Amino acid sequence: MLDLYYWTTPNGHKVTIFLEETGLPYRIIPVDIRTGSQFDQQFFEISPNNKIPALVDHHPVGNGTPLKVFESGAILFYLAEKTGRFLPQNGRKKYEVIQWLMWQMGGLGPMLGQNHHFSQYAPEPIPYAIERYRKETDRLYSLLDKQLAQKEYIAGDYSIADMAIYPWIVPHEKQGQKLEDSPHLLRWFQQIQQRPAVIRAYAKGQQINTQPSVDERSKAILFGQDRKTSAP
Numbered sequence: 001m002l003d004l005y006y007w008t009t010p011n012g013h014k015v016t017i018f019l020e021e022t023g024l025p026y027r028i029i030p031v032d033i034r035t036g037s038q039f040d041q042q043f044f045e046i047s048p049n050n051k052i053p054a055l056v057d058h059h060p061v062g063n064g065t066p067l068k069v070f071e072s073g074a075i076l077f078y079l080a081e082k083t084g085r086f087l088p089q090n091g092r093k094k095y096e097v098i099q100w101l102m103w104q105m106g107g108l109g110p111m112l113g114q115n116h117h118f119s120q121y122a123p124e125p126i127p128y129a130i131e132r133y134r135k136e137t138d139r140l141y142s143l144l145d146k147q148l149a150q151k152e153y154i155a156g157d158y159s160i161a162d163m164a165i166y167p168w169i170v171p172h173e174k175q176g177q178k179l180e181d182s183p184h185l186l187r188w189f190q191q192i193q194q195r196p197a198v199i200r201a202y203a204k205g206q207q208i209n210t211q212p213s214v215d216e217r218s219k220a221i222l223f224g225q226d227r228k229t230s231a232p
């Protein structure tokens with residue numbers, strides 16, 4: 001059994017997509033990051049960076065004590081190796097997937113996250129920051145579009161790289177993007193959106209978070225963090 005510490009954000013959806021695709025048995029432990037549940041001592045022990053998602057595998061590869069993994073990219077990598085699914089075993093094809101997974105983790109996710117922050121959550125509009133992250137989003141979307149003009153999925157076959165990228169493209173309108181401007185990305189987006197496992201993953205999210213809004217108190221919790229709020 002796998003315990004997934006989860007909230008209904010792009011990084012959370014990546015993992016439920018994988019779990020629904022493979023049918024691995026799992027239990028969701030909601031961590032409502034709007035109310036500060038990410039600062040619970042028990043959660044720090046699994047996720048020292050106090051962020052979702054995190055995973056505990058009670059029957060890990062190689063047996064032994066339960067294995068804890070934080071960082072969505074590491075979780076996808078771990079689960080792909082555990083199941084032998086959605087990541088080629090070795091060679092060139094494996095590293096094509098890994099490089100796009102790393103690109104998502106180090107580039108697409110953080111940049112689009114800042115785009116969301118400055119366009120929706122910052123207490124006052126800062127034109128330079130809004131423009132900076134909109135333009136970078138635009139550049140990253142254009143790169144995805146070029147890659148998907150050549151490949152059906154981001155690294156050839158459907159893989160953990162697609163599962164990592166897709167949830168960040170779902171809120172494209174909030175990022176100031178029109179998918180019609182990126183026709184190959186639009187084609188890929190619609191293909192993934194229709195996958196039964198993806199539909200199930202998002203439906204689970206809707207059951208868990210029935211009121212997906214962020215009020216002023218939640219903003220203070222999410223965006224007021226500093227040294228004092230980090231792991232004890």
Ligand SMILES: N[C@@H](CCC(=O)N[C@@H](CS)C(=O)NCC(=O)O)C(=O)O
Nearest residue numbers: 009011033038051052053071072073
């Ligand atoms: N690089 C991390 C980022 C995780 C992350 O930013 N999680 C956000 C939700 S998408 C979170 O838990 N935020 C709570 C907080 O910052 O307190 C990953 O991909 O797992």
